[in-house]
Amino acid sequence: MIYLGFISFVLLLAVIGPLIVPYGYNERIYGPDGEILFSAAPTLAHPLGTTDSGYDVLSRIVYGARPTVVTGMVSGFMIFSIGMTIGVVSGYVGGRVGNILMRFTDLTYSIPLIPFALVVVAIFGSGFYVSIVIIGAVLWRGLARVIRSQVLQIKERPFILAAKTSGASTPYIIFKHVLPNVAPMGILFLALGTGYAIVIQAGLAFLGVTDPFVPSWGIMVRNAYESGMMSSALWWSLPPGFLISITVLSLFMLGRRLESQITQNEESMIAEAG
Amino acid sequence: MSDDPLLEVENLTVQYKTKEGMLTAVSDASFAVSEGEYFGVVGESGCGKSTLLLSILNALDSNGQVTNGVIRYKGEEIQDLSEQELNQRIRWKEIAYIPQGSMNSLDPLERISTQAVQLAGLHSDLNEEEALTKFEEMFEIVGIDPERIHDYPHQFSGGMKQRAIIALALFLEPSLIIADEPTTALDVIMQDQIFKHIDDIVDRVGTSIMLITHDIAVVFESCDRMAVMHGGQIAEVGPVTRIDNEPHHPYSTLLQEAFPDIREPNRDLSVIEGKPPRQIGETDYCTFVDRCPWATEECREAPPPLERAEADRSDHFVSCFRKDDVREENEQGTDDRKAPNQKSGSLANDE
Amino acid sequence: MTSDMPLLQVKNLEKYYDQQAGIVDWILRKDSDPVQAVDGVSFRLDENESLGVIGESGCGKTTLIETLIGLHEPTSGEILFKGTDVSTFDKGDWKQFRREVQMIFQDPFNALDPKLSVRETLEEQLKIHDIDERDRRIRDVLEQVELSPVDNYLDRLPKQLSGGQKQRVSIARALIVEPELILADEPVSMLDVSTQAAILQLLSDLIDDFGVSMVYISHDLSTVSYVCHQLQVMYLGRVVESGATEVVLNEPKHPYTRALLSAIPIPDSEAERERTELPGTPGDPINIGNGCRFRDRCPDRMELCDKTPESYALSTDHHVACHLHSEHDDQGDLNAVSSSGDVANGQSISAGEGGDEL
Ligand SMILES: Nc1ncnc2c1ncn2[C@@H]1O[C@H](COP(=O)(O)OP(=O)(O)OP(=O)(O)O)[C@@H](O)[C@H]1O
Ligand SMILES: Nc1ncnc2c1ncn2[C@@H]1O[C@H](COP(=O)(O)OP(=O)(O)O)[C@@H](O)[C@H]1O
Ligand code: SF4
Ligand code: SF4
Ligand SMILES: [Mg+2]
Ligand SMILES: [Mg+2]
Numbered sequence: 004m005i006y007l008g009f010i011s012f013v014l015l016l017a018v019i020g021p022l023i024v025p026y027g028y029n030e031r032i033y034g035p036d037g038e039i040l041f042s043a044a045p046t047l048a049h050p051l052g053t054t055d056s057g058y059d060v061l062s063r064i065v066y067g068a069r070p071t072v073v074t075g076m077v078s079g080f081m082i083f084s085i086g087m088t089i090g091v092v093s094g095y096v097g098g099r100v101g102n103i104l105m106r107f108t109d110l111t112y113s114i115p116l117i118p119f120a121l122v123v124v125a126i127f128g129s130g131f132y133v134s135i136v137i138i139g140a141v142l143w144r145g146l147a148r149v150i151r152s153q154v155l156q157i158k159e160r161p162f163i164l165a166a167k168t169s170g171a172s173t174p175y176i177i178f179k180h181v182l183p184n185v186a187p188m189g190i191l192f193l194a195l196g197t198g199y200a201i202v203i204q205a206g207l208a209f210l211g212v213t214d215p216f217v218p219s220w221g222i223m224v225r226n227a228y229e230s231g232m233m234s235s236a237l238w239w240s241l242p243p244g245f246l247i248s249i250t251v252l253s254l255f256m257l258g259r260r261l262e263s264q265i266t267q268n269e270e271s272m273i274a275e276a277g
Numbered sequence: 278m279s280d281d282p283l284l285e286v287e288n289l290t291v292q293y294k295t296k297e298g299m300l301t302a303v304s305d306a307s308f309a310v311s312e313g314e315y316f317g318v319v320g321e322s323g324c325g326k327s328t329l330l331l332s333i334l335n336a337l338d339s340n341g342q343v344t345n346g347v348i349r350y351k352g353e354e355i356q357d358l359s360e361q362e363l364n365q366r367i368r369w370k371e372i373a374y375i376p377q378g379s380m381n382s383l384d385p386l387e388r389i390s391t392q393a394v395q396l397a398g399l400h401s402d403l404n405e406e407e408a409l410t411k412f413e414e415m416f417e418i419v420g421i422d423p424e425r426i427h428d429y430p431h432q433f434s435g436g437m438k439q440r441a442i443i444a445l446a447l448f449l450e451p452s453l454i455i456a457d458e459p460t461t462a463l464d465v466i467m468q469d470q471i472f473k474h475i476d477d478i479v480d481r482v483g484t485s486i487m488l489i490t491h492d493i494a495v496v497f498e499s500c501d502r503m504a505v506m507h508g509g510q511i512a513e514v515g516p517v518t519r520i521d522n523e524p525h526h527p528y529s530t531l532l533q534e535a536f537p538d539i540r541e542p543n544r545d546l547s548v549i550e551g552k553p554p555r556q557i558g559e560t561d562y563c564t565f566v567d568r569c570p571w572a573t574e575e576c577r578e579a580p581p582p583l584e585r586a587e588a589d590r591s592d593h594f595v596s597c598f599r600k601d602d603v604r605e606e607n608e609q610g611t612d613d614r615k616a617p618n619q620k621s622g623s624l625a626n627d628e
Numbered sequence: 629m630t631s632d633m634p635l636l637q638v639k640n641l642e643k644y645y646d647q648q649a650g651i652v653d654w655i656l657r658k659d660s661d662p663v664q665a666v667d668g669v670s671f672r673l674d675e676n677e678s679l680g681v682i683g684e685s686g687c688g689k690t691t692l693i694e695t696l697i698g699l700h701e702p703t704s705g706e707i708l709f710k711g712t713d714v715s716t717f718d719k720g721d722w723k724q725f726r727r728e729v730q731m732i733f734q735d736p737f738n739a740l741d742p743k744l745s746v747r748e749t750l751e752e753q754l755k756i757h758d759i760d761e762r763d764r765r766i767r768d769v770l771e772q773v774e775l776s777p778v779d780n781y782l783d784r785l786p787k788q789l790s791g792g793q794k795q796r797v798s799i800a801r802a803l804i805v806e807p808e809l810i811l812a813d814e815p816v817s818m819l820d821v822s823t824q825a826a827i828l829q830l831l832s833d834l835i836d837d838f839g840v841s842m843v844y845i846s847h848d849l850s851t852v853s854y855v856c857h858q859l860q861v862m863y864l865g866r867v868v869e870s871g872a873t874e875v876v877l878n879e880p881k882h883p884y885t886r887a888l889l890s891a892i893p894i895p896d897s898e899a900e901r902e903r904t905e906l907p908g909t910p911g912d913p914i915n916i917g918n919g920c921r922f923r924d925r926c927p928d929r930m931e932l933c934d935k936t937p938e939s940y941a942l943s944t945d946h947h948v949a950c951h952l953h954s955e956h957d958d959q960g961d962l963n964a965v966s967s968s969g970d971v972a973n974g975q976s977i978s979a980g981e982g983g984d985e986l
Contacts, residue, residue, distance in 0.1 A: 161733035162741045165801065168697050170726030170756050179752070183743040321820040322791075420907070434909050464684045464847040466906055469891035473903040491820060494893035498901065521897035535821045536895045542853030542877055546825030552790050 006253035006260075013250055016068035026062040029218075045238050052238040054226065060239050063218050067243060070219035071201055071250065074135050078200030081139025082146055083193045089143070090150025091185065095158055095177055105151065111144045116203065117210070124212045134213040138200045146192040153185045191261045198254030205247050220247050281352070282309035283453055283485050284333070289346035291325075291332045297557050302328040302341070304509040304560035307583055307594075310453070310487055310502075315479050317496030317517070318489045319532070320506035323553050326489045327377055329506070330455050332356075334374055335363055351452075369400040373446035375456040377489075382442065383430040389441055390426040393448060401449050408448075415444035418481070419474045436467040440474060447478060454478075455487045460495075472499060493536050497521050502592075505529045508553040508564025511583055515593030525586045525595040525604050527569045563597070571599045633711045634672040635809060635841050636696070641669045641705035643688075643695045664913040665691040667865035668705075673858075675808070678835050678842040680856030680873065682849060682888065686910050688865040689845045690734075693811045696843065697731055698722070709809075727757045730802035734814040736794035740786040746770070746797055747782045753804050769804045773797070773830060792823030799830060803838075810834070810842045816851060828854040850892050853877060861885045864913045864921040867939070871946035881948040883926050920950070928952055 031039050045052045051060035093104035120137045127133055157163065158181070166176050207213050208221030209228070220243035227240035234240075291303040302325045310316045318326050331337045333348055335358065348356045355367060368374075376382055384392055390409060397408035413423035419440040430438055439459060446454050456475075460468035476499060478484055490496060496503050497517055504514040505528060513526040524530045534547035551568045563569070563576040575598050586593040586600065597603060644662035665688045673679050681689050695702050698714065707714045709725060717725060733739040740749055750766045759765065770778045773796040786794055795815060802810055812831065816824045832855050834840045844855050852859060853873055860870040861884060869882040880886045891904040906925050913921070919934040920926065926933065932951045939949045 161735060161739040164694075164699065165731065165733065165739060165798075166741075166752070168699065168726060168729075168731050169753055169801075169805070170723050171752070175756075180741050180743075184741070321822055436909055465849075465891040466684055466887060466904055467909065469893075469904040470906070472893075476903070492893065493821070494895035497895050497897045498893050498899065517897045521895075532821065533895065535825050537825075537850040537854070538895050539850045539877070539889065539892045540894065540896075542850075542874070546828065546854070548826040548829070549822035552792075552820075552822075 006256045009249060009253045010257070013068050013246075014072060016065055017072035020065040020068050024062040024065045026059040029058060030062075031056070031058065051242055054230070054239055056226075060223075060242065063223060064220070064242055064246065066218045067220040067223060067246075070131065070217050071204075071247070074138075074204040074219070075197040075201050075250075075254075077132075077135045078139040078142065078204070079193050079197035081136070082143045082196035082200070083189060085139070086143035086146025086192065086196075087150060087182075087185075087189050089147040091154055091177060091181060093147070094151040094154025095173075095181055101151075104147075108144050108147045108151075111141055114141055116141050117206070120207055120212050121210075129212055129214060131214040131217040131219070134204055134207045135200070138203050138207075142196055142200060142203075146189065146196065149188060149192065150185050153188055154181055157181055157184050187261065187264075191258050194254050194258035194261065198251040198258070201247060201254075202251050220244070281312070282349075283312045283314075283351060284310040284487070285347075285349040286329075286333070287347050287349070289329070289332065289348065290344050291328050291337065291341060292344050293328075293338070294340040294342075295557075299344075299558060301556045301558065301560050302509055303332065304556070304564075305346070305580065305583075306506075306509075306511045307346075308504050308511060308514045310485055312452070312485055313479075313483050314485050314502060315500045316485070316487045317500035317503040318487065318506060319491060319493050319496050319503065321491055321553055323555070324506045325509040325553075326491075326506055327457055328509075330374075330457060330487065330489060333455065334368070334372060335360075336374075364399065369396055369446075369449050369451060371451055372453045372455060373449070373451040375442055375446050375454065375459050377457040377461070383438060385430050388427050388429055389445075393426070393445060396445065397449065403449075411448045412444065415448040416441075418447070418477060419444045420470070436463060436470065439463065439467075439471055443471070443474060443478075447482070447484070450482070451484060453485045453487065455489070457489045458491070459488070461490070461492075468495075475499070493532055494538075505532065509556055509560055510564050510580065510596060511594075512565065512597070513586070513593075513595045514583070515586065515590075519586075519590075519593050523586075523604065524607065525593075525600040526597045527571050527599075527603055528565050530603065530607055571597075571603055573599070634708075635675045635677075635710060636673040636843075637706075637708040637711075638672075638696070639670050639706040639708070641692070641695065641707065642667055642703040643691050643700055644703045645691075661915040662703075664865050664916070666695060667913065669860075669862075669865075669867055670705075671858075671860060671867070671870070673809075673841055673843065675841055676835065676839050677858065678844055678856045680844045680846060680852040680859045681862055682846055682852065682859060683862035684847055684888075684910050686864075686912070687862045688913070689847075689862060690813055692862070693731070693813055693843060693845055697729055697811055698725070723757075727805045728807050729809045729811065730805065730807040732795075732798050732802055732810060732812040732815045735818055736791050736798055737818070739798045740794055740801075742786050745783050745785055746775075746789075749797060749801055750804050753801055757805055759805065765804055769800045772803065773800045774826075775800070790823075791819050792827065795819060795823075795827055796830070799827075799834075803834070803840075808839075808841060810840055811845075812842060813845045814847070815844075817846065817848065824851070831855050848892070849877065849888055861888065864910050864916070866921060866949065867947075868922065868950065869946075869948045871942075875943075875946050879946075881942060881946070881953055882922075882950050883928050883952070884922050 033039055051064065053059055054063070089104050089108060093101040116138070119141065120134065123137050124133065163176060163180055166180055171179070204213070204219070205221030205224065208219055209225045211225065213222070223243035224240065232239065286309070287307050289303055289306045290301065293300045293302055306329060318329065320326055328337070328341065331341070332343050335356065343356050347354050350367065350371065355363070358367065383389065390412065393412040394405050394408050397403045403411065409426070412426055416423045416426055421437060421440055421444070430441070433441060443459070460471050463471070472495065475486065479486060488496065488500060500517050502515065503517050503520055505512045505520065505526060507528045512528045513520055513524065520529055521533070524533065531547050531549050535549060537546060538544060549568055554564055554567070556564060560580055562578065563572070563581050566572045566576045569576070581596040581598045583594045583596040585591065586595045642664075643666040644664050646662055669692060671679065681692060683689055691700070694700055696707060709729070712721070714725065744752070747766060750769065751762055754762045754765060766782070767778050770776065770781060775781045775793065775796055789797065815831065816827050819827060828851055831842065831844070835842055835855070842855065844852065846852060856873050858870070859873050859876045860867045861876070861882060862868065863884050869876060869880070869885045876885060877889070880889055887904055887906045890902065891906070894901055905927055908925055918936050920937050923929050923933045930951060937949045937951045937954070939947045940953050941947050942953065
């Protein structure tokens with residue numbers, strides 16, 4: 004429950020954050036003496052201090068929630084939709100189409116994500132959305148495999164035969180019988196994939212493979228690192244890293260919860276079946 | 278058959294810890310198996326048959342425990358023995374076990390002979406050569422070519438695997454074999470082949486067998502004595518001829534009437550509505566009460582004690598408050614029941 | 629036998645499966661021999677009649693039923709439904725066929741979609757076939773399969789139902805579209821005896837009271853008398869004996885039928901039954917060549933048995949494919965049938981007799 008609470012909190016920040024922050028993310032903060040406050044330690048007015056460029060860290064953090072959420076949602080959506088489609092189609096339709104799709108999935112397994120991202124950035128230029136799409140375009144592979152093997156099992160169960168023999172069409176069977184039965188697994192991967200995408204996006208941001216002007220938490224860590232003040236300005240370098248970890252942890256834990264629920268259901272079904 | 282029982286179970290209660298609370302899977306069960314006896318346990322699925330025998334083997338799932346009662350093997354209480362003692366002295370060597378769905382319990386990566394040698398090393402003093410010689414003999418008994426002991430399990434069909442397991446259970450010459458539904462999921466001919474070998478073993482080796490099944494016909498045909506279980510309680514225990522001909526418990530009666538008999542293809546089959554309850558907490562009533570045509574209020578107030586069916590018989594016990602009424606009614610009804618009752622509108626007469 | 633045209637007629641049906649060739653075979657372009665799962669099966673099923681198909685595991689029963697319902701393309705042979713060859717069906721005909729022919733599966737634990745409630749499962753059928761008055765039909769059919777009070781069951785998921793209740797929902801799903809033919813694959817073999825009787829009763833009521841026809845598959849002869857008028861005993865893809873249920877049960881002629889009968893345990897502590905003499909299992913119908921397919925296990929095997937036995941008529945209604953009966957093709961046997969007719973009318977000839985002869 005704490006995890007769900009935390010994720011809702013991050014989502015809320017992403018939606019209303021920019022409306023409630025006292026300062027803009029690139030608004031320079033001036034001290035009472037009229038000087039820009041570079042790398043100031045926390046004070047009451049600036050609870051998390053300022054950066055080496057004189058921005059308010061707390062405000063930047065609040066702003067940073069939105070890119071993080073967007074990263075998670077876009078990559079998560081891509082992972083879910085591509086993975087489910089390929090997994091279900093290759094599993095259910097099978098035959099030549101299924102084989103081609105599966106070879107394609109195997110191919111994506113041979114792609115090392117970070118070098119691939121570097122190459123793509125070299126071609127298309129760095130950008131926030133480019134970095135997310137790269138992640139989504141690669142990480143669906145795990146889901147596709149798992150779903151395919153689940154579909155292969157489900158498709159042999161008599162209730163699918165029953166639908167077939169009563170004249171249901173293939174798309175109908177897929178939407179009505181196959182998808183609902185593999186959905187829990189898809190949602191588990193959605194949660195895990197979203198978290199994983201956020202971590203990788205932060206990694207890419209840190210490597211500079213993304214737009215340096217979108218104030219994501221990853222970029223904040225990178226800025227702190229580049230300023231060479233990682234260890235001296237802890238008020239600046241720690242919170243974004245910390246937030247990334249907790250967000251991702253929450254997503255993973257949520258996934259685990261789902262996972263144990265899925266297996267429990269299966270177990271209780273087995274127990275009832277004697 | 279000597280008089281001293283080989284296995285004695287007294288007032289055994291077994292519970293599983295579950296989310297809803299303590300689930301009582303076996304409640305206050307008592308019975309005994311003598312040396313050389315072929316003992317059957319019947320009941321529907323979920324009656325607690327598997328739990329009962331797993332507790333005898335001290336092999337309950339980790340959430341299960343014996344909460345009351347004693348289990349005596351050759352006079353020694355075994356319910357509290359340590360794993361090590363059980364492995365050294367009791368398991369396989371004294372009591373062998375053929376698990377439910379055991380066709381899949383062979384290790385697919387090892388030759389069957391290797392698995393036998395390992396068992397022998399673990400539970401006996403036999404050396405490899407002696408073990409293999411013994412194992413070959415057992416293959417002979419269960420009707421598989423002894424040369425095939427070196428095969429891998431996947432080289433065997435389902436029925437052969439089942440027989441190989443029986444050979445494994447036998448070859449350390451245990452005094453008691455416990456088999457849990459050894460033929461469920463096999464078809465009739467395979468089932469009959471396997472029971473033929475089990476019969477053979479009882480005759481030739483003199484091992485006692487405790488056979489768990491939901492097939493009352495198999496027990497009536499093969500066993501000497503039997504127990505009928507319902508909802509964790511022992512409903513009736515006694516010689517098969519007695520329970521077949523003079524059942525005192527409503528469940529024994531109904532179970533028999535529900536069973537098709539190829540000799541009377543048109544007899545009406547009785548239906549027992551519902552299923553055995555999942556009992557959370559202590560069982561303080563008769564678990565058959567919701568399905569029993571004889572039930573009265575009394576049956577909800579306390580569990581019926583397992584008592585002598587008739588005062589002068591020391592080998593037949595029943596737990597039913599109304600056993601005498603049931604018995605009487607059965608006696609009167611016998612004629613209708615046993616006659617091949619032509620069903621109204623029966624299929625045979627439509628031609 | 630109301631009209632001349634049978635509801636379902638099968639002529640010389642064959643279904644061979646191609647074996648999955650390994651990569652080595654594929655490179656060597658080696659053709660592997662097919663699995664002859666169903667090999668030359670013929671029968672006719674009239675309206676309001678039920679046919680039992682009996683045999684051990686691997687004899688081709690499920691393949692037969694799945695081919696009948698159109699899940700597999702037959703390798704050769706004809707399936708005529710109400711006189712029309714199903715291979716000439718267009719899309720509309722198939723749709724109609726899929727409504728008129730329904731299937732009940734062996735494994736009640738897997739036959740229902742775990743995500744759909746009872747109502748949704750039944751509604752699906754009505755939607756697919758565009759049938760109105762859904763609520764009323766759902767309630768009626770649940771009453772019919774004795775799941776009442778209906779409101780208790782409508783919104784349950786399969787995991788909230790016992791095995792017997794699941795099988796009732798399965799049957800209701802088949803019934804709700806008012807089919808003419810039901811194909812049932814071992815519908816009671818996974819149920820406890822206590823529920824088995826009720827389901828058998830329900831199936832036989834469907835035939836007697838609702839005019840449904842049925843093909844009923846089982847490996848166990850002890851329950852067929854409750855549902856089937858006619859029996860066909862199958863061995864490795866071929867029919868070895870067929871006839872009216874009582875005739876086959878009381879006067880089994882094929883050694884395999886006798887073995888099947890004699891292997892059934894008898895629920896009587898005093899009965900003395902000999903255990904089966906039959907060794908082994910049916911094996912795989914791959915590359916089995918000519919001759920009687922039962923000969924490796926047959927206690928009565930003769931030299932002649934290396935030739936494939938034809939199906940001999942012992943009477944108009946009792947056929948057996950075994951050389952033991954090859955000379956039986958004239959009047960002698962018609963007598964046998966009339967006596968078996970008597971049996972059907974009540975006098976008991978115990979099935980033990982079939983067994984004793986072994
Ligand atoms: N898809 C398939 N591919 C290849 N062989 C198959 C296939 N399905 C079945 N077979 C083979 O066809 C034969 C008949 O199988 P089928 O499933 O029809 O038997 P059955 O009589 O229904 O058996 P059971 O009682 O076990 O259900 C068997 O040898 C089986 O191995
Ligand atoms: N490991 C377990 N945890 C909880 N309940 C169990 C467990 N094993 C069995 N049960 C329950 O105990 C009862 C008896 O089960 P079991 O002994 O397997 O019966 P049977 O062998 O007669 O079918 C059932 O209600 C079953 O669901
Ligand atoms: S004690 Fe009561 S409920 Fe139980 S079997 Fe006897 S009569 Fe039926
Ligand atoms: S034809 Fe020969 S082998 Fe086949 S069943 Fe008859 S006697 Fe046996
Ligand atoms: Mg069990
Ligand atoms: Mg089958």
